[in-house]
Amino acid sequence: MRKVAVIGIGMTKFGQLWKRDLTSLSVEAGVNAVRDAGIHQKDVEVLYGGTMSGGLFINQEHLGSMLPDYMGFKNIPSVRVEAACASGGLALRQAYIDIASGMHDIAVVGGVEKMTDIGTYSITKALATAADTVNESNFGATFPGLYALMAKLHMHKYKTTEEQLASVAVKNHLNALDNPNAQFHKKISIQDVMDSAKIADPLKLLDASPITDGAAAIVLASEKKAKKLSDTPVWIKGSGHATDTISLHDRDDLLTLSATVSAAKQAYLQARLQPKNIDMAEVHDCFTIAELLAIEDLGFVKKGKSGKFTEEGYTKIGGKIPINPSGGLKAKGHPIGASGVAQAIEAVLQLRGDAGKRSTNSENALTHNVGGSGGTSVVHIFER
Amino acid sequence: MAVPKIWRKIPEYYNLIGKLCPECNAKFFPKRTVCKNCGCTRMQDYKFEGKGKIVTYTIIRTSMSDPEQEINEQAARNIPYALAIIKLKEGPMLTAQIIDCGDSELNIGKKVKKVFRKILENGPSGVIQYGYKFKIDK
Amino acid sequence: MTVGIISWGSYIPRFRIKVEDIAKANGSNPEQIKNALMISEKSLPGIDEDTITISVEAARQAIKNIDSKKIGAIYIGSESHPYAVKPTSTVVGEAIELGNNYTAADLEFACKAGTAGIQICLGLVKSGMMDMALTGGADTAQSKPGDPLEYTAAAGGAVFVIGKEDVVAVINETVSFTSDTPDFWRREKEEYPSHGGAFTGQPAYYRHVINATKNLMEKAKTRPENYDYAIFHQPNGKFPRRVAKILGFNEQQISPGLLVGYIGNTYSGASMLGLAAVLDIAKPGQRILVTSYGSGAGSDSFDITVTDKILFNQKRTKKVLDLIKDKIYVDYSKYLRNTQ
Numbered sequence: 001m002r003k004v005a006v007i008g009i010g011m012t013k014f015g016q017l018w019k020r021d022l023t024s025l026s027v028e029a030g031v032n033a034v035r036d037a038g039i040h041q042k043d044v045e046v047l048y049g050g051t052m053s054g055g056l057f058i059n060q061e062h063l064g065s066m067l068p069d070y071m072g073f074k075n076i077p078s079v080r081v082e083a084a085c086a087s088g089g090l091a092l093r094q095a096y097i098d099i100a101s102g103m104h105d106i107a108v109v110g111g112v113e114k115m116t117d118i119g120t121y122s123i124t125k126a127l128a129t130a131a132d133t134v135n136e137s138n139f140g141a142t143f144p145g146l147y148a149l150m151a152k153l154h155m156h157k158y159k160t161t162e163e164q165l166a167s168v169a170v171k172n173h174l175n176a177l178d179n180p181n182a183q184f185h186k187k188i189s190i191q192d193v194m195d196s197a198k199i200a201d202p203l204k205l206l207d208a209s210p211i212t213d214g215a216a217a218i219v220l221a222s223e224k225k226a227k228k229l230s231d232t233p234v235w236i237k238g239s240g241h242a243t244d245t246i247s248l249h250d251r252d253d254l255l256t257l258s259a260t261v262s263a264a265k266q267a268y269l270q271a272r273l274q275p276k277n278i279d280m281a282e283v284h285d286c287f288t289i290a291e292l293l294a295i296e297d298l299g300f301v302k303k304g305k306s307g308k309f310t311e312e313g314y315t316k317i318g319g320k321i322p323i324n325p326s327g328g329l330k331a332k333g334h335p336i337g338a339s340g341v342a343q344a345i346e347a348v349l350q351l352r353g354d355a356g357k358r359s360t361n362s363e364n365a366l367t368h369n370v371g372g373s374g375g376t377s378v379v380h381i382f383e384r
Numbered sequence: 385m386a387v388p389k390i391w392r393k394i395p396e397y398y399n400l401i402g403k404l405c406p407e408c409n410a411k412f413f414p415k416r417t418v419c420k421n422c423g424c425t426r427m428q429d430y431k432f433e434g435k436g437k438i439v440t441y442t443i444i445r446t447s448m449s450d451p452e453q454e455i456n457e458q459a460a461r462n463i464p465y466a467l468a469i470i471k472l473k474e475g476p477m478l479t480a481q482i483i484d485c486g487d488s489e490l491n492i493g494k495k496v497k498k499v500f501r502k503i504l505e506n507g508p509s510g511v512i513q514y515g516y517k518f519k520i521d522k
Numbered sequence: 523m524t525v526g527i528i529s530w531g532s533y534i535p536r537f538r539i540k541v542e543d544i545a546k547a548n549g550s551n552p553e554q555i556k557n558a559l560m561i562s563e564k565s566l567p568g569i570d571e572d573t574i575t576i577s578v579e580a581a582r583q584a585i586k587n588i589d590s591k592k593i594g595a596i597y598i599g600s601e602s603h604p605y606a607v608k609p610t611s612t613v614v615g616e617a618i619e620l621g622n623n624y625t626a627a628d629l630e631f632a633c634k635a636g637t638a639g640i641q642i643c644l645g646l647v648k649s650g651m652m653d654m655a656l657t658g659g660a661d662t663a664q665s666k667p668g669d670p671l672e673y674t675a676a677a678g679g680a681v682f683v684i685g686k687e688d689v690v691a692v693i694n695e696t697v698s699f700t701s702d703t704p705d706f707w708r709r710e711k712e713e714y715p716s717h718g719g720a721f722t723g724q725p726a727y728y729r730h731v732i733n734a735t736k737n738l739m740e741k742a743k744t745r746p747e748n749y750d751y752a753i754f755h756q757p758n759g760k761f762p763r764r765v766a767k768i769l770g771f772n773e774q775q776i777s778p779g780l781l782v783g784y785i786g787n788t789y790s791g792a793s794m795l796g797l798a799a800v801l802d803i804a805k806p807g808q809r810i811l812v813t814s815y816g817s818g819a820g821s822d823s824f825d826i827t828v829t830d831k832i833l834f835n836q837k838r839t840k841k842v843l844d845l846i847k848d849k850i851y852v853d854y855s856k857y858l859r860n861t862q
Binding site for chain 3: 399483484499512
């Protein structure tokens with residue numbers, strides 16, 4: 001397999017962007033990534049676009065054609081990748097495999113979601129299609145509900161507290177203060193989280209990532225092209241992808257996302273690194289409990305210890321292993337299909353030394369993108 | 385849900401008819417046409433008794449009701465409602481609502497049994513979907 | 523041929539509202555209402571309960587004691603079938619796994635559709651068309667907020683299986699008294715029923731119940747004192763007590779089957795649940811009289827003798843009294859949410 005580098009990044013601001021539609025968001029991210037790479041649209045050979053549901057959010061499918069069309073990539077092969085909330089991360093992996101295989105030399109990976117054109121109820125329902133609609137959603141399982149089921153059990157089994165869950169949100173909001181593209185620039189306290197409206201016990205509104213519009217794109221290049229085009233290539237050292245049962249209730253252990261464990265194992269093996277060697281990580285914190293489970297499943301902390309670990313500050317910038325310096329899905333925002341690609345952008349910014357005040361001085365970075373309640377997990381390791 | 389989608393699930397929804405693998409004896413609910421353990425495709429119908437216990441639970445306070453489209457009127461009017469993952473006596477786990485109980489009656493490990501209830505109504509003119517919910521087994 | 527009830531099952535939703543709470547919402551004097559209607563509280567359905575779910579739960583109780591594969595017919599009587607078109611009875615058939623080789627229909631005759639079902643099943647079994655037939659009466663009764671009906675309209679139901687083997691309660695005789703009397707009605711597409719106020723009394727309830735009961739006793743050659751129990755349709759606490767007195771039955775005979783004070787009027791379920799409550803406790807050899815009443819109008823009256831087979835069922839079937847005791851009180855706002 002050939003070496004693959006990220007040579008360009010571009011993203012929109014994340015937020016409730018009432019004036020923007022899906023194509024304008026995609027174009028802004030895609031074109032900025034191409035410019036950042038110092039190439040022209042015509043140099044792009046293939047596009048992989050991650051998006052969860054054009055159909056349910058904006059009543060538009062066939063984005064594999066629409067996205068390159070609007071971005072000005074003429075006649076190139078283009079694939080729309082769907083893996084619920086892991087669509088972006090999976091698009092990145094598919095593009096990585098493509099370049100590594102020698103099929104193409106330059107690929108654009110896009111991730112986009114335009115969520116706010118429909119009402120909150122419809123959004124909740126659209127997101128619920130990432131679960132088993134017939135056997136979970138149908139019986140009243142919402143997404144917050146599924147993560148709440150995990151949170152409740154984690155609290156029961158490991159004595160994790162609601163305050164420890166809240167400490168994830170507090171940290172990620174703090175990190176987002178220094179991220180100009182983040183949806184929230186608002187410092188919050190543990191008490192703020194505890195006082196926010198309950199959505200699915202024990203989870204409250206501030207335990208959840210928001211509803212977000214946004215797009216993110218990166219340019220991948222083969223080693224030869226990367227070295228020619230870029231002074232600051234960021235190398236993909238490991239890539240892992242695994243699946244698990246789509247229904248939470250079908251898992252032997254409800255508190256382990258075995259897709260994450262397996263995807264991480266692949267990525268660590270390929271990168272010849274161990275969890276203890278990782279300098280920072282962007283993990284899938286769609287809910288506070290998701291970040292706690294992630295840092296356990298990725299091997300940064302023992303199963304059951306993540307609450308205390310987070311509460312004690314080990315995952316802050318400057319801590320033992322900074323988690324979500326970008327603000328994470330929680331505070332940066334979670335435009336479903338864009339999130340996995342935006343994680344990679346944060347890794348690149350951090351490794352290039354362009355992360356400004358939220359810099360973690362890292363040599364390597366891990367990204368972790370989850371689909372559904374853990375039915376898909378994608379892990380990448382980047383190095384400068 | 386679309387009518388045919390509901391209709392073909394009736395044995396599962398009404399009577400917890402799942403599958404038993406004749407090769408490795410693994411039991412599945414909802415039904416699977418191929419055994420997850422051993423790959424056998426000669427799966428046989430198996431009726432679960434409908435007794436089990438709560439593995440984990442939550443109280444859902446925001447609904448999936450969609451005023452514009454297909455209406456999950458049931459769940460919307462029912463808020464807040466308790467949702468749980470239940471481990472059936474025979475082994476498999478499923479996701480279902482726990483009904484007719486106060487918050488203080490809900491606990492991890494609590495024994496529950498199935499009841500027959502409305503699950504969804506597709507608006508005032510749509511087909512009503514019936515199926516399993518669970519209640520505390522005293 | 524001895525034909526009768528071979529099994530029964532009951533269901534009452536767990537929720538109750540007190541008369542006081544409804545009276546408060548309507549700005550009425552609760553004591554006055556309690557005295558007038560002789561009812562202290564009523565049952566109401568959960569938000570996810572309807573006539574179908576009530577019938578299914580009752581039917582599942584009923585088939586516990588029998589070889590249900592022999593059931594050849596299902597009739598469910600109700601005035602609150604969830605569908606105007608599409609039967610309740612087929613859902614019940616599927617839920618008790620009857621397969622496909624049975625006949626089914628929904629019945630409607632105000633509050634007596636359930637007992638009409640018993641008569642139909644008797645005919646089918648007596649004629650030899652089938653070995654067993656199942657019938658139920660259930661309702662989630664509707665009432666307009668503020669209407670006096672609101673104090674009584676309740677939810678519940680019972681199911682009986684009629685057969686000729688292992689009969690637990692022999693139906694010796696049955697007669698009906700029927701006329702065209704519009705005392706209570708609901709037009710197609712109307713949400714709530716309307717009624718004739720005082721007209722529901724003498725020319726409607728009393729006339730039909732009294733005539734049917736008298737005719738039955740004449741046919742069966744019995745007198746009130748021959749019965750250990752008597753069950754009369756119970757739209758409130760007053761009507762059945764008064765009709766019992768007129769007919770010569772005493773409080774002791776009617777009280778075991780008089781449930782309206784605790785659960786309200788379950789419409790098509792009312793006489794059926796009353797009978798079920800009596801079967802729950804009756805001893806072999808005891809005799810039961812049941813007279814239903816359905817507006818519009820008609821009464822079905824039954825003369826029943828309990829056999830020694832009943833002891834087996836009594837041990838296994840969920841008792842009406844236990845269902846009455848297993849309750850959760852709700853306030854008026856929750857009541858509205860569940861019933862509107």
